[in-house]
Amino acid sequence: LAKTTQPISMDSYEGQEVNITCSHNNIATNDYITWYQQFPSQGPRFIIQGYKTKVTNEVASLFIPADRKSSTLSLPRVSLSDTAVYYCLVGDKGNTDKLIFGTGTRLQVFP
Amino acid sequence: DTGVSQNPRHKITKRGQNVTFRCDPISEHNRLYWYRQTLGQGPEFLTYFQNEAQLEKSRLLSDRFSAERPKGSFSTLEIQRTEQGDSAMYLCASSLEAGDPRGTQYFGPGTRLLVL
Numbered sequence: 001l002a003k004t005t006q007p008i009s010m011d012s013y014e015g016q017e018v019n020i021t022c023s024h025n026n027i028a029t030n031d032y033i034t035w036y037q038q039f040p041s042q043g044p045r046f047i048i049q050g051y052k053t054k055v056t057n058e059v060a061s062l063f064i065p066a067d068r069k070s071s072t073l074s075l076p077r078v079s080l081s082d083t084a085v086y087y088c089l090v091g092d093k094g095n096t097d098k099l100i101f102g103t104g105t106r107l108q109v110f111p
Numbered sequence: 112d113t114g115v116s117q118n119p120r121h122k123i124t125k126r127g128q129n130v131t132f133r134c135d136p137i138s139e140h141n142r143l144y145w146y147r148q149t150l151g152q153g154p155e156f157l158t159y160f161q162n163e164a165q166l167e168k169s170r171l172l173s174d175r176f177s178a179e180r181p182k183g184s185f186s187t188l189e190i191q192r193t194e195q196g197d198s199a200m201y202l203c204a205s206s207l208e209a210g211d212p213r214g215t216q217y218f219g220p221g222t223r224l225l226v227l
Contacts, residue, residue: 032215034216041221041223042220042221043202043218043219044154044202045218046215046216087154095167097159097166097167098156098167098169099144099216101146101154101155102153103152103153104152
C-alpha cells in the first residue's frame with residue numbers, strides 16, 4: 001500500500017518562497033502526482049500535477065526526482081491568502097484504482 | 112457548467128436515520144469519485160465510477176454505504192442506519208479519463224454530515 005508523509009505544519013511570511021515536500025513510496029508508476037490546496041469547509045482545489053522532473057504553472061512549481069519517491073511543491077512569494085492546508089495525491093502501486101491523499105501540511109502565512 | 116456541485120451542503124440527522132447525498136460532476140467528465148474527510152485529516156478514498164460502472168470500493172465503505180451513478184451523469188451516496196462515526200465531510204470529484212495517466216480530479220464543495 002502506498003504511504004505518504006508530509007510535514008504537519010509550516011510557517012512563512014508574505015513574499016517568501018515556500019517548499020512543501022511529500023514523501024511517497026509504492027506509488028503507481030503510470031500516474032501523475034497531484035497537489036491540492038484546501039481552505040476550511042471547502043473541497044480541495046487543484047494546484048499542479050506532474051510525472052517527473054519539473055513542472056511550472058502560473059501559481060506553483062512541482063519538482064519530482066527520477067525515483068518519484070517524493071515531490072516538492074514550491075509556492076513563490078506567498079501571500080496571506082495562501083494560508084491553507086496542502087495535500088499531495090498519489091495512486092497506489094498495488095491497486096492502481098486506489099488514490100491516496102497525503103497527510104496534509106497546514107501552511108500559515110504571516111504579514 | 113462551472114464545476115462539481117454537491118447537495119445538500121450540510122445535513123444533520125439522528126443516529127439510525129438514512130441519508131442520501133447527490134453529486135453532479137462536470138458535464139463531460141466520465142469518472143466520478145467519492146471521498147470522506149474527517150476533521151483534521153486528509154480525504155479518504157471511498158469509491159469511484161467510470162461512467163455508470165462502479166470500479167472500486169474501499170474497505171471504508173461498509174454494507175451501510177451504497178453509491179450509484181445510474182446514467183453515468185450524477186451520483187448518489189446513501190448511508191443507511193447512520194452512526195455518530197459517520198459524521199464527516201463527504202467530497203465528490205470528477206475527471207475526464209482518456210487513457211494513461213489518470214485525469215485531473217476536480218472537487219465539489221462537499222456535504223458536511225453531522226449525526227447526533
